[in-house]
Structure formats: C-alpha cells, structure tokens
Amino acid sequence: MPVIDLRSDTVTQPTAGMREAMLRAPVGDDVYGEDPTVIRLQAYLAQQLGFAQGLFVPSGTMSNLLGLMAHCERGDEYIVGQEAHTYKYEGGGAAVLGSIQPQPLQVEADGSLDLARVAAAIKPDDFHFARTRLLALENTMQSKVLPLSYLAEARKLTKAHGLQLHLDGARLYNAAVKQGVAPREITQYFDSVSVCLSKGLGAPIGSVLLGSEQLIGKARRLRKMVGGGMRQAGILAAAGLYALEHQVERLADDHANAAALASGLLELGYSVEPVQTNMVYVQMAERAPALKAFLAERGITISASERLRLVTHLDVSRADIEQVIEAFKAFAG
Numbered sequence: 043m044p045v046i047d048l049r050s051d052t053v054t055q056p057t058a059g060m061r062e063a064m065l066r067a068p069v070g071d072d073v074y075g076e077d078p079t080v081i082r083l084q085a086y087l088a089q090q091l092g093f094a095q096g097l098f099v100p101s102g103t104m105s106n107l108l109g110l111m112a113h114c115e116r117g118d119e120y121i122v123g124q125e126a127h128t129y130k131y132e133g134g135g136a137a138v139l140g141s142i143q144p145q146p147l148q149v150e151a152d153g154s155l156d157l158a159r160v161a162a163a164i165k166p167d168d169f170h171f172a173r174t175r176l177l178a179l180e181n182t183m184q185s186k187v188l189p190l191s192y193l194a195e196a197r198k199l200t201k202a203h204g205l206q207l208h209l210d211g212a213r214l215y216n217a218a219v220k221q222g223v224a225p226r227e228i229t230q231y232f233d234s235v236s237v238c239l240s241k242g243l244g245a246p247i248g249s250v251l252l253g254s255e256q257l258i259g260k261a262r263r264l265r266k267m268v269g270g271g272m273r274q275a276g277i278l279a280a281a282g283l284y285a286l287e288h289q290v291e292r293l294a295d296d297h298a299n300a301a302a303l304a305s306g307l308l309e310l311g312y313s314v315e316p317v318q319t320n321m322v323y324v325q326m327a328e329r330a331p332a333l334k335a336f337l338a339e340r341g342i343t344i345s346a347s348e349r350l351r352l353v354t355h356l357d358v359s360r361a362d363i364e365q366v367i368e369a370f371k372a373f374a375g
C-alpha cells in the first residue's frame with residue numbers, strides 16, 4: 043500500500059530529474075573550496091537573494107547556528123520568538139555552543155514579533171546586561187507569511203538600534219510563491235538568511251547561509267569547527283540547484299492542496315485553522331492518537347499531536363488529498 047505521509051515536507055523523495063542531476067554533477071573537495079557544483083549553488087543563491095556570498099551546510103540547524111555565531115560574540119544576546127525554530131527546536135545551540143543569550147518574546151497570531159515589544163527588550167549599554175546584537179525572524183513562521191511592510195518596519199527598527207537582522211528562511215520560497223514576489227523582495231531587508239533545500243523544495247540534504255563576505259568568512263571557519271566541512275558535496279548541491287531551478291513554482295500546488303484539505307475537513311466539522319501555505323492545523327485534542335492509528339491502517343501517516351499539523355509536499359497529490367478527506371470522514375463516523 044503506498045503511503046501518504048503528511049508529517050512534514052522533509053519526507054520527500056528526490057525526483058528522477060534530481061537524481062539524474064546528482065549523478066552528473068562535477069565535484070571536488072569543498073573544504074579546499076574546489077567543488078564546482080557547490081560553488082555554483084552558493085553563487086546562484088547569493089545572486090538571486092542579493093548577498094555577497096553563500097555557504098552550503100548540511101542542515102538548517104547548522105546554517106542558523108553559524109549565522110547566529112557569526113553575528114554574535116560570547117555574552118551577546120539575540121531577540122527571537124518563543125516558538126521560533128532557532129530558539130525552541132535546535133537544542134539551544136546558540137546558547138550551548140555560541141554562549142549567546144536568547145531573549146525570547148511571545149509570537150503574535152500572525153507569526154510576527156510585536157516590534158514595540160522587540161524595542162522594549164533591547165537592553166541599554168550597561169555592564170549589568172548582555173549586549174543585544176541581533177533580531178532573528180522566521181518566514182514562513184509555522185506556515186504563516188510575514189507581510190513585506192512588516193519586514194520593512196523590522197529593518198527600520200534594527201537599523202535605528204544598531205542591531206543585525208537574521209532570517210530563518212527555511213521556507214522562504216513558500217512565502218515568496220504565496221506573495222507572488224521574487225524571493226529577493228523578502229531577503230532585501232536582512233543581513234543574513236538561512237534557506238533550507240530539504241523542506242518543500244524537495245532536496246534530500248542541505249541548507250545555505252547567505253550574508254556579506256565578512257560574515258560568510260566567519261561562518262566558514264565556524265562550519266569547519268562544528269564538523270560541517272564536507273568534501274565532494276557537489277552531489278548534494280546538485281540536488282539543491284535542481285530544486286531551485288525546477289521545483290519552486292510547484293510550491294503553489296502544495297498550497298492549493300493544503301487549502302483543499304482544510305476546506306474538506308472544515309466541511310466535515312473539524313476545527314481547522316486558516317491556511318496560508320503548505321500546512322493545515324487541526325484541533326484533535328485527545329482524539330489524536332486514535333486518529334493516527336485509524337489513518338495508519340489506511341496508508342496515511344500523521345503525527346499524534348493534539349494540535350495536529352498536516353503538511354503538503356511534492357509527494358502528496360490532489361488525489362491523495364481526496365483520499366485523506368475520505369479517511370477523516372470515515373473516522374468522524
């Protein structure tokens with residue numbers, strides 16, 4: 043029985059064209075800076091997103107960590123959302139490995155941080171306090187898209203206070219496709235951006251950190267330190283390049299599938315949050331484990347959270363969505 047896996051957009055299989063591109067990729071030793079395909083990927087993203095340089099790394103967690111550590115010294119502080127990936131889902135890496143103090147703030151319903159609260163959290167230059175150095179935003183934030191006008195305001199605020207601005211853009215392309223803008227319209231406001239190739243874009247491995255020559259130089263040294271220097275990494279970079287060249291526009295299909303799933307479940311009486319991009323959140327409360335078991339018998343894989351997250355991606359078709367809605371209907375009885 044083929045499985046419909048809705049747990050995450052990280053579960054995708056490399057497409058046939060992507061595997062072909064990986065097979066053909068010219069490679070070299072990237073620690074020596076000699077892998078032509080890694081160089082091409084880094085240059086492609088730097089050019090597209092408007093940065094001087096890019097750095098290919100194994101994961102989004104490492105990309106964010108290197109970004110934070112390149113911006114902040116020991117004893118510095120960064121302001122971040124309480125639910126943000128860099129704060130909550132990366133093992134506390136910035137604090138553990140970078141000696142960077144996080145200042146978490148509540149995330150608003152639209153996925154943003156209230157900029158008045160951000161301003162109030164910036165610490166004065168006083169030896170009692172950690173030095174506030176950076177604001178980190180996430181876009182999409184749990185599938186919500188931050189408005190461009192908000193990003194412009196965040197830029198203005200950080201500039202006024204001499205802070206750096208980092209974007210965890212794991213799903214940057216979902217935001218750009220949803221807004222119908224070039225991704226650079228989003229990234230223009232930031233000093234550094236982390237992009238995941240292994241989420242909705244569908245590559246098996248890899249993220250890229252973008253920034254100035256100085257920032258990326260520092261990040262490259264840190265990458266070696268944490269064991270992220272890879273050798274013939276062009277095989278992986280080729281998958282990322284293929285994704286960027288062929289699998290960006292199709293993110294609109296994932297968004298349409300998520301919207302169709304949400305409206306189908308809403309019609310069945312489920313409590314569904316409004317959908318913006320590729321995630322559908324359903325309140326299942328204590329019924330979550332029973333639903334997970336019920337769907338598993340029908341070839342549908344979900345996680346068992348009370349606020350259930352269903353994620354669409356390139357291995358979920360419209361026919362699959364219809365099948366999922368039918369299964370939810372049967373569960374509701």
Ligand SMILES: *Cc1c(COP(=O)(O)O)cnc(C)c1O
Nearest residue numbers: 101102103104127180210212238
């Ligand atoms: C997945 C994810 C990351 C980290 O990516 P990994 O490659 O899994 O380490 C960072 N930020 C966000 C918002 C993510 O969804």
